[in-house]
Amino acid sequence: MNERRPPARPALPATAAPLSAPAAAPAAKSVAKSTGPSSFVVSLCRPGFETAVITELGGFGLRMAFRRPGLVSFKADQQLSSSDVRQLSTIFSRRLGLAAGPFESESAAIDRAVELASSVGARVFALTREGLLDDDPRDLVDAEAMVVQELIDERYQSPPADVDAPVVEVICVDGSGDDGRFIVIKAISGLLSCPGGMPSFDVPAASPSRGFRNLQDAVACFGLSLGIDDIAVDVGAAPGGVAWALVQRGVRVMTIDTNPLEAELAKHPLVKQLCIAVEKIDLRWLPPATFLFLDLNQPPRSALAALAPIAERLLPTLRSAVLTLKLGARVSLDEIPHWAAIIRRMFPGFDLEIAQLPSNKSDISVGLRRRR
Numbered sequence: 572m573n574e575r576r577p578p579a580r581p582a583l584p585a586t587a588a589p590l591s592a593p594a595a596a597p598a599a600k601s602v603a604k605s606t607g608p609s610s611f612v613v614s615l616c617r618p619g620f621e622t623a624v625i626t627e628l629g630g631f632g633l634r635m636a637f638r639r640p641g642l643v644s645f646k647a648d649q650q651l652s653s654s655d656v657r658q659l660s661t662i663f664s665r666r667l668g669l670a671a672g673p674f675e676s677e678s679a680a681i682d683r684a685v686e687l688a689s690s691v692g693a694r695v696f697a698l699t700r701e702g703l704l705d706d707d708p709r710d711l712v713d714a715e716a717m718v719v720q721e722l723i724d725e726r727y728q729s730p731p732a733d734v735d736a737p738v739v740e741v742i743c744v745d746g747s748g749d750d751g752r753f754i755v756i757k758a759i760s761g762l763l764s765c766p767g768g769m770p771s772f773d774v775p776a777a778s779p780s781r782g783f784r785n786l787q788d789a790v791a792c793f794g795l796s797l798g799i800d801d802i803a804v805d806v807g808a809a810p811g812g813v814a815w816a817l818v819q820r821g822v823r824v825m826t827i828d829t830n831p832l833e834a835e836l837a838k839h840p841l842v843k844q845l846c847i848a849v850e851k852i853d854l855r856w857l858p859p860a861t862f863l864f865l866d867l868n869q870p871p872r873s874a875l876a877a878l879a880p881i882a883e884r885l886l887p888t889l890r891s892a893v894l895t896l897k898l899g900a901r902v903s904l905d906e907i908p909h910w911a912a913i914i915r916r917m918f919p920g921f922d923l924e925i926a927q928l929p930s931n932k933s934d935i936s937v938g939l940r941r942r943r
């Protein structure tokens with residue numbers, strides 16, 4: 572998966588050719604070539620965060636071409652290759668891809684998707700904008716998309732599911748059927764195994780909260796591994812969806828919250844509960860944790876200040892961490908590099924990735940993994 576870094580970069584990283592530079596000769600099967608002469612990049616994001624994506628990708632010299640809730644397309648001055656698109660690290664894009672189209676009918680879009688998928692051995696996902704508008708990624712593949720998917724499947728046999736296999740997505744952005752407007756994208760970044768780059772996890776009835784999905788999304792998107800050898804400290808844990816997801820994996824958890832955990836979870840043999848303000852804990856109470864999760868309903872400044880002594884204490888044993896940053900109703904992109912710098916200092920020797928996970932709302936998540 573791409574590393575996503577904070578926005579406000581003036582240009583591509585030094586290793587990459589700036590987008591305004593003359594195009595390098597495309598490889599025989601480069602995506603830019605196989606998606607046609609268009610130089611369009613499409614970003615799928617949480618509806619309402621289109622402006623954030625436009626700002627992020629504008630920093631790479633891409634101009635917004637058109638936008639719909641949950642979808643923004645961009646025009647580059649030249650054709651782009653897959654590796655060019657991989658350099659476009661963004662926090663707010665769940666999926667980035669090179670676009671073909673738009674297509675004014677379902678059949679034209681399907682023809683193109685099948686042609687493109689056949690040429691690169693890709694799996695094909697069909698999505699509709701109705702799905703993109705929904706809060707719950709389970710609905711991303713809705714009835715309309717299922718019809719398109721069936722039509723594709725009749726004509727094209729997708730290779731077996733493989734997290735690294737190329738993916739082509741057919742997205743209905745307006746209308747439906749042969750009155751619709753479609754975009755076909757060759758997916759470049761975002762979880763390739765999931766439609767729209769969005770993992771989809773049902774929240775089990777037994778989970779005390781939707782925090783379950785935060786943990787599952789973070790594991791999938793940041794590529795974490797958590798199991799019976801792990802010990803977690805969960806800061807801001809109540810009522811306990813994250814902790815519940817952890818114990819399902821066999822992880823031992825110490826929870827910290829002023830509020831109590833849901834009663835059943837509190838009795839679980841793998842759970843130890845500290846019902847106390849995080850600022851008041853005695854660091855000697857903490858176990859030698861391998862995983863740290865932060866989800867305080869506080870602004871980043873105070874949440875990170877409260878976390879700092881805990882992070883320092885756990886640093887020798889930690890392997891990974893996930894920190895939820897509540898950006899508030901008025902998201903300020905400018906603040907993110909500031910918080911990222913504080914977190915980098917707090918976790919020396921860790922790789923940092925920032926993403927708006929499907930389960931994040933106005934918040935974002937920071938994934939940290941100890942560098943090997």
Ligand SMILES: C[S@@+](CC[C@H](N)C(=O)[O-])C[C@H]1O[C@@H](n2cnc3c(N)ncnc32)[C@H](O)[C@@H]1O
Pocket residue numbers: 779780781782783806807808809810811812813814827828829830847848849850866867868869
């Ligand atoms: C969004 S909720 C956490 C949800 C939880 N992660 C889950 O999976 O169910 C935020 C929590 O932060 C806790 N919190 C806020 N400030 C706190 C503090 N200073 N000390 C301890 N807990 C705090 C609140 O009591 C609340 O339960």
